[in-house]
Amino acid sequence: MSHSELASIFNKNEKKVDWHDKALWFVRHKRDLSVHEVKGWEALRNLGHGIKAHTLSNLDNYLIEFEANAIKNDIQVHWAADGDEHNRIVHNIIKESNGKKVVKSKSMLTEECHLNPFLEAHGIEVIDTDLGERIVQLAKEKPSHIVLPAIHKNKHEVDKLFQEHLGTKPCDGDPQYLTGEARKHLRQKFIQADVAITGVNFAIANTGGFVVCTNEGNADMGAQLAPVHIACMGVEKIIPKQEHLGVFLRLLARSATGQPITTYSSHFKKPRKGEKMHIVIVDNGRTEQLSRPDFRTSLHCIRCGACMNTCPIYRRSGGHSYDATIPGPIGSILSPGKDLKKYSSLPFASTLCGSCSDVCPVKIDIHSQLYKWRQIITKETPQPFVKAQTMKIMGQMFSKPSQFERVGKAVRWSLRNLPKSVINSKLNTWGKARDLPEGPKQSFDQWYEERKNNQKD
Amino acid sequence: MKVGLFIPCYINQLYPQVGKATLELLEKLNVKVSYPSGQTCCGQPMANSGYESESIGACNHFIDNFKDFDYIVTPSGSCAYHVKKHYDIIPQTEDVINVRNNVYELCDFILNILKIKDIGASFPYKVGVHKSCHGLRGLRLGSCSERVEASYSYIEELLQHTKGVELMPLQRSDECCGFGGTFAVVEEAISVKMGKDKIKDHLESGVEVITATDTSCLMHLEGLITRNHQPLKVLHIAEILNSNL
Numbered sequence: 001m002s003h004s005e006l007a008s009i010f011n012k013n014e015k016k017v018d019w020h021d022k023a024l025w026f027v028r029h030k031r032d033l034s035v036h037e038v039k040g041w042e043a044l045r046n047l048g049h050g051i052k053a054h055t056l057s058n059l060d061n062y063l064i065e066f067e068a069n070a071i072k073n074d075i076q077v078h079w080a081a082d083g084d085e086h087n088r089i090v091h092n093i094i095k096e097s098n099g100k101k102v103v104k105s106k107s108m109l110t111e112e113c114h115l116n117p118f119l120e121a122h123g124i125e126v127i128d129t130d131l132g133e134r135i136v137q138l139a140k141e142k143p144s145h146i147v148l149p150a151i152h153k154n155k156h157e158v159d160k161l162f163q164e165h166l167g168t169k170p171c172d173g174d175p176q177y178l179t180g181e182a183r184k185h186l187r188q189k190f191i192q193a194d195v196a197i198t199g200v201n202f203a204i205a206n207t208g209g210f211v212v213c214t215n216e217g218n219a220d221m222g223a224q225l226a227p228v229h230i231a232c233m234g235v236e237k238i239i240p241k242q243e244h245l246g247v248f249l250r251l252l253a254r255s256a257t258g259q260p261i262t263t264y265s266s267h268f269k270k271p272r273k274g275e276k277m278h279i280v281i282v283d284n285g286r287t288e289q290l291s292r293p294d295f296r297t298s299l300h301c302i303r304c305g306a307c308m309n310t311c312p313i314y315r316r317s318g319g320h321s322y323d324a325t326i327p328g329p330i331g332s333i334l335s336p337g338k339d340l341k342k343y344s345s346l347p348f349a350s351t352l353c354g355s356c357s358d359v360c361p362v363k364i365d366i367h368s369q370l371y372k373w374r375q376i377i378t379k380e381t382p383q384p385f386v387k388a389q390t391m392k393i394m395g396q397m398f399s400k401p402s403q404f405e406r407v408g409k410a411v412r413w414s415l416r417n418l419p420k421s422v423i424n425s426k427l428n429t430w431g432k433a434r435d436l437p438e439g440p441k442q443s444f445d446q447w448y449e450e451r452k453n454n455q456k457d
Numbered sequence: 458m459k460v461g462l463f464i465p466c467y468i469n470q471l472y473p474q475v476g477k478a479t480l481e482l483l484e485k486l487n488v489k490v491s492y493p494s495g496q497t498c499c500g501q502p503m504a505n506s507g508y509e510s511e512s513i514g515a516c517n518h519f520i521d522n523f524k525d526f527d528y529i530v531t532p533s534g535s536c537a538y539h540v541k542k543h544y545d546i547i548p549q550t551e552d553v554i555n556v557r558n559n560v561y562e563l564c565d566f567i568l569n570i571l572k573i574k575d576i577g578a579s580f581p582y583k584v585g586v587h588k589s590c591h592g593l594r595g596l597r598l599g600s601c602s603e604r605v606e607a608s609y610s611y612i613e614e615l616l617q618h619t620k621g622v623e624l625m626p627l628q629r630s631d632e633c634c635g636f637g638g639t640f641a642v643v644e645e646a647i648s649v650k651m652g653k654d655k656i657k658d659h660l661e662s663g664v665e666v667i668t669a670t671d672t673s674c675l676m677h678l679e680g681l682i683t684r685n686h687q688p689l690k691v692l693h694i695a696e697i698l699n700s701n702l
Binding site for chain 2: 003004007008011014017021025032035036038041042310312313316317347348349350351352353354355357358359371374375377378387388391392394395396397398399400401404408411412415429430432433434435436437439440442443444445446447448449
């Protein structure tokens, strides 16, 4: 289904839409308060943009440098061209260590590669340990937001879900009780885990180390307890130097939730004695996106989710309406690069208001890229006949003033004289909930001509 | 100073009063304005729908109409933005470059070229400003809530110097209204919801008249207001600045 169809379904429950919109606007507002406290916020954004642009222009060298340093630190480095290879690599590592139980902290990359169903099909238990992700995992859903995966669910829905799966008592959606129960449940899983999988927020070329940011400490719990740690990262997660963390850690948490810094910024550099640490570096379409000059800056993304929180469409349509791993504005410029046809409605799920570009901590010109994808989509994917013809006719009409005048006159006459039942018939989508203006007798052109003639007299 | 008046297609046909107010206002400010006949459209409706190539005829026609002016002034931030931002699809001749550089949204032109703040208008109403997105984040006609910058707003500055205007604050000062051109139809449900929320914000603030630099946003809001019989009026900023009530 297209974004607009899924959005219409979401909008059947207006109360839920209002709640979803308010919840995310609250986060956006918190972000505003927090960034306004930083002197030089805009300079910091510029710096973040610059470092990312530089890194992507020298990506090959930084990746090689990172690999060499990581190997020096006794980390095993693996390269995956696509999601399938990534999944096979992860599975092999688990198999080699006779692992059966895996705990995983938040990683949009493993979502993108569909790692969980792959491992589960091989008889491995995978538990998502981020609370929001655990909630959607229990509900057999996908995250609807990259930072707040279960933002589409309210506390009463979580209450019901936990009763069903974790055997909790009915608590009228008491968040403290529910969180406590989730914590007990997850502690058990942490203790039993054979392997911990984490994502990577930043991989540092000059040290070979990497940083994982969480608010719940679940990445640390997993990685510190399990004998094997597998960290999965997209190629674009590289930053050149350790000191650049000072830029990105400040940008990330403020943009994401309005916090000055994530509760845990965990630095990993080498495995503990006798234990193993692996890094899987994944391309999965990223270098192809890098090769598209108009869209390469989409790889600057540090996955803060600010563009989702600010997007008036996302807030009112829910993350699932995008039907993609990364929803919202940034997802709408990344996804068409993966499957143009499947995601062809996403770049149109925007008014091009530009709020996403202004909120982006690394200054990705998201709305401009949405516009550019639109141009490609109409050329390279099948378009409705009526739309294509209408655009052609409009294009011709606006090239010829006489035609424009004739059509304008007819439209004004119709709006003035036709009954409302005809104007707002089913064919007129605009008229479902909105009136059209009354057609004025005179156009501006006609008024101007008349005035000119009167002045001559 | 040769000033050409650019009246967007939908204002020409559906909201001629906005065109009249713009022309009268500029004349009041002693600007000699020419209105080149045979204007059509800047090409935005096709381009934003992904059919940039179908808009080339309109772009060329626009350049022909306006190439001889020092300034091109229009009561639409969105159309001005389109010319500035997206006219890179036609060859960048001297004429094209000049037109793109010299096209101005009306408030921007009055404040920053004419350097006039007080027009001598009066309008004794509670006014809510809708900061149309293309003007705000495209042309930077004001500061936006996302960026950390000194606060300013051209439209509000002119309204502050209008006698009797009481500017009403909004909960969300610069959220999009949901018009978005063909978005209004393609994503009807969200478009309508955004418009309804926007109107609610204005109503809760006690606004009597919503104004903006763009009649397109106002047409969308007015469509909802009329349908739902809400106690609000919409007026383009030119109509308020041209008032002497």
